Amino acid sequence: MRSASAGPEIERLITLLAKLPGLGPRSARRAALQLLGKRDVLMRPLADALADAADKIQACSTCGNLDVTDPCAVCAAPNRQDGAICVVETVGDLWALERAGAFKGRYHVLGGVLSALDGVRPEDLNIARLVERASEADVTEIVLALNATVDGQTTAHYLADKLEPCGVSVTSLARGVPVGGELDYLDDGTLAAAFRSRSSV
Amino acid sequence: MEWRDRGIVLQVRPHGETSAIVDILTETQGRHAGLVKGARSRAMRPVLQPGNQVLATWRARLSEHLGMFQIEADDLGAGAVMEDRTALAGLNSACALAVMALPEREAHPAVHAGFQLLLQAFEDPDLWPAIYVRWEAGVLSDLGYGLDLAKCVVTGETEDLTHVSPRTGRAVCREEAAPYAAKLLELPGFMRGRGAIEKGDIAMGLELTGYFLERRVLWPVDKQLPEARTRLISELERVGAL
Numbered sequence: 001m002r003s004a005s006a007g008p009e010i011e012r013l014i015t016l017l018a019k020l021p022g023l024g025p026r027s028a029r030r031a032a033l034q035l036l037g038k039r040d041v042l043m044r045p046l047a048d049a050l051a052d053a054a055d056k057i058q059a060c061s062t063c064g065n066l067d068v069t070d071p072c073a074v075c076a077a078p079n080r081q082d083g084a085i086c087v088v089e090t091v092g093d094l095w096a097l098e099r100a101g102a103f104k105g106r107y108h109v110l111g112g113v114l115s116a117l118d119g120v121r122p123e124d125l126n127i128a129r130l131v132e133r134a135s136e137a138d139v140t141e142i143v144l145a146l147n148a149t150v151d152g153q154t155t156a157h158y159l160a161d162k163l164e165p166c167g168v169s170v171t172s173l174a175r176g177v178p179v180g181g182e183l184d185y186l187d188d189g190t191l192a193a194a195f196r197s198r199s200s201v
Numbered sequence: 202m203e204w205r206d207r208g209i210v211l212q213v214r215p216h217g218e219t220s221a222i223v224d225i226l227t228e229t230q231g232r233h234a235g236l237v238k239g240a241r242s243r244a245m246r247p248v249l250q251p252g253n254q255v256l257a258t259w260r261a262r263l264s265e266h267l268g269m270f271q272i273e274a275d276d277l278g279a280g281a282v283m284e285d286r287t288a289l290a291g292l293n294s295a296c297a298l299a300v301m302a303l304p305e306r307e308a309h310p311a312v313h314a315g316f317q318l319l320l321q322a323f324e325d326p327d328l329w330p331a332i333y334v335r336w337e338a339g340v341l342s343d344l345g346y347g348l349d350l351a352k353c354v355v356t357g358e359t360e361d362l363t364h365v366s367p368r369t370g371r372a373v374c375r376e377e378a379a380p381y382a383a384k385l386l387e388l389p390g391f392m393r394g395r396g397a398i399e400k401g402d403i404a405m406g407l408e409l410t411g412y413f414l415e416r417r418v419l420w421p422v423d424k425q426l427p428e429a430r431t432r433l434i435s436e437l438e439r440v441g442a443l
Binding site for chain 1: 214218246247248250251252274276277278279280281282283284286289290292293294296297427428429432439
């Protein structure tokens with residue numbers, strides 16, 4: 001990747017940019033050139049924003065979300081329901097649910113899912129804190145919003161077991177035909193799940 | 202180099218942003234890995250779930266290369282198994298054990314056939330635990346560490362075989378086993394294809410196969426029984442299937 005015309009500072013910038021998702025060495029080089037070309041309007045503000053984010057953003061000690069405050073804005077919001085906690089795998093999933101605006105309770109970020117083959121064990125996930133939160137008096141429902149994958153559902157079943165003594169209702173997201181989905185292209189599992197969850201029209 | 206076969210997805214490891222290294226168990230090629238480009242696309246993710254059966258075409262310039270898979274959906278049964286937590290624990294355990302115990306690129310058609318049977322059996326909660334135990338015994342047998350359950354190692358008797366010697370893996374009849382019962386492993390009748398599955402049989406069978414899998418297959422390569430198997434045992438215990 002090293003080019004004769006670029007100094008070590010540019011090389012370092014390109015190498016670091018190439019580590020970002022969606023960027024390879026070539027696109028990183030283009031991004032670096034773009035940044036250098038717009039030093040005042042793009043590069044310096046970006047550098048400031050990155051430094052600011054690195055200094056201030058932290059994981060919420062209650063739910064695991066990322067925010068500048070601890071507890072995060074979602075945990076601190078007074079207008080949210082305390083009775084329901086939605087369990088998600090990553091902060092990205094939390095953001096996706098927030099974009100949809102379908103849930104008005106609190107969240108809990110697990111930080112991954114159990115994986116027999118990748119060696120991810122219950123101790124590696126933020127499960128102990130979830131059990132603590134589920135045991136609080138005002139919590140009545142835990143929604144397991146985990147991916148419909150083998151690992152995601154293994155984790156959901158494990159959590160359902162762990163949460164049983166807490167006396168809360170444990171629910172999971174429904175599975176079925178997605179918006180714009182065509183039956184012909186759906187896998188057997190989704191079709192079977194959709195049939196089981198059919199409702200009157 | 203190119204081959205095409207039906208296979209069962211065992212493991213999917215992300216590789217880069219869009220690809221994955223997928224391990225599948227095929228009838229003619231055994232456990233085989235390959236790179237699947239676009240494996241994390243919306244269309245491929247449901248197909249590449251452990252336990253799904255796929256049609257795989259493997260291509261590489263040289264046989265020793267990792268090679269690339271072209272995968273098509275064949276029988277996507279993983280979705281149905283996901284609904285049943287005990288069956289899901291069974292699927293996870295079988296996949297983890299296949300990845301750990303089976304050598305790569307060595308055909309084990311009987312193990313593949315047994316896995317297919319197990320996948321079909323997951324619909325029947327009373328039946329599949331016994332098939333799982335028989336499948337593990339089949340893995341041992343195919344790897345060359347088979348249990349000899351045909352006759353008593355001491356008397357040659359073929360009836361009333363109740364125990365297995367932990368040293369030789371050969372069956373022992375009730376009469377000869379009595380003085381050494383504490384040192385021998387119990388042999389459930391269903392493992393010899395006889396009698397109905399009774400309470401305690403699955404636990405006995407899992408202990409028996411686990412003992413030999415651990416000592417003969419996994420310990421020599423510095424591995425332990427997969428945690429998914431421990432979780433399966435707890436799950437079977439929870440539902441009272443042991």
